[in-house]
Amino acid sequence: MSETIIEAQHLFKQYRTGLVAVKDVSFTIAPGICYGLLGPNGAGKTTTIEIMEGIKSPTSGTIFYKGASLGRRFRNEVGILFQSTALQDYLTVRETLKLFQRLYTQALPLEQLIEICNLHDILEQDNQRLSGGQKQRLLLAIALVNNPEIIFLDEPTTGLDPQARQNFWQLIRNIKQEKKTVVLTTHYMEEAAELCDAIAIMDHGKIIAEGSPQRLLSEHFNDVYIRLPRQLLPEQSQSGEIVYTDKGEFVEIATRSMDRTIKDLIELKVPLNDIQIRRGTLEDLFLELTGRDLRQ
């Protein structure tokens, strides 16, 4: 098996409005991994993934799938779950699956798709009457209908409730176990941490960091975070040795020397029972790299 299943080379996309959504983006994805494209709204994730899917044409740059340009072979071997999509009205889940089965030369048996995506209960239900989680399960089944080698999931859990999200993550883990390549865009850092073997963080149309979540965290963070209720910290400490970030009712102290900070807190007579200690997360990394300004 080749070491790269899909490769983006110097992608550049400018829309007719003049907006440059993607600026010289290049990366490679190894087969069998879950690759996450992370970024705030408007970072260029969806444009990048849609160029990779062959749905949009880049202004310049190339996508190689198994070393060749995207073509009919790619269409037959790719599965896609779009960020926003609709299905034909007045068709049941079963009929919709049959429709997509017939569009491919080879397709998974209906029973297998129903089993993988847990569609038993909604098979005879009209597409229009599905809940958000049910619709995403059906769309995932459609993405899997041709038993694809590579699956693109564009913000698949946006708008789902926590139960539906957990359930969907489990479906993606099952897909990963079958050694399929998954390309995932998300702005949920928890989702990326749960599912991705490698991530690229995008902002303003460029990749600003790339690697495995562990490596990126260790590269960018040696800090440990101590969180405590604001009222526990004496007034005089604000101008003292302890530097903290205001988090409303709490304050958060970032430190590279836990021993020293704990010692300082004890000296300030801060009760340690109410403090919480955590390591840096992808969310911290994301905010550090992309800033904390509100995005549209």
Added chain:
Amino acid sequence: MIKRLYAVVVARNMEFIRDRSTFGWNVVMPLLLIIGFAMIFDGESREVYKVGYYGDRSMTAETMPFFATKYVQFIPMADLQSSIAKVERHQLDLFFDLQTAPVKYWVNSQSSNGYFLEQILLGQSGNRVEKQTVSGVELRYVDWLVPGILAMNIMFSCLFGVGYVIVRYRKNGVLKRLQATPLSAFEFLLAQVISRMTLIIGISIFLFIMCQLLIRFPMHGSYLLLLFVYVLGALSLISLGLVMAARISTEELANGILNFISWPMMLLSGVWFSLEGAQPWVQKIALLFPLTHVTEAARLVMNEGAGLIEVLPQLTWLICMTALFLTISALSFRWDTGN
């Protein structure tokens, strides 16, 4: 390819049939329209006197003062035989062949309008004209209307059922989802044509039978030829719908454009009134509409018993238009919204 076409056709047909409001509207609306007109015009003749002539009318200005009679519509005719047939069916009250000497005129012995006009004519030019008598039952307005109403229903179903639906598919992302499969744009468009064709022909046959049972209109020509006329007509109108839908991505714009096309077509294609007496420029514009040719051909087959040769000009127009529209739509079709 056949499997993919079959899949899209079946899915689209199911969507149409299960959407009861749309399906009902497509079947009930034209039926109510025809029944309504049958009731309104039942037993009534039109109050307009219509006189057809073949030849140069200006040459007879002095010898035929009848042509200066007020409140009579004088219509130049292109063909002798079809004009005589119109007198037989009361579509013309009198008809003159101005190329003969003396001038021959045809009148239907069962037409009251024809009788009155003949009395005026004989009072003015009694010794300069030669009478030819024909007879035949009057073609009611509703009989004349049915072929056009069926054609008009096909037009609305094709333009809105194909054009509007594709725009909706593009806007809500159904097209984008299909684009991500091996289905090609050609296969998708062909599936839309087949799907709409099967539905509209099925509905038209049902409407034809229902109208026949309810208002008993005459059918003089071949059923097979009539079916062929409507199939070609539907094909050209579906293709026109595809042209409209090739790139548009908002339903509001699609609705506006489809209305902009369908209303003039409905009014100027001779569905509601004959264009025989209309201004030449109106008649020329009407030739650009597929509906004009479908209506004319269907009327010739149903009302006058025309055969394939007689309707060949209309069928040729429809074939050429279909080829042109399909080429334009295939070349300009876009899956996405372009944003």
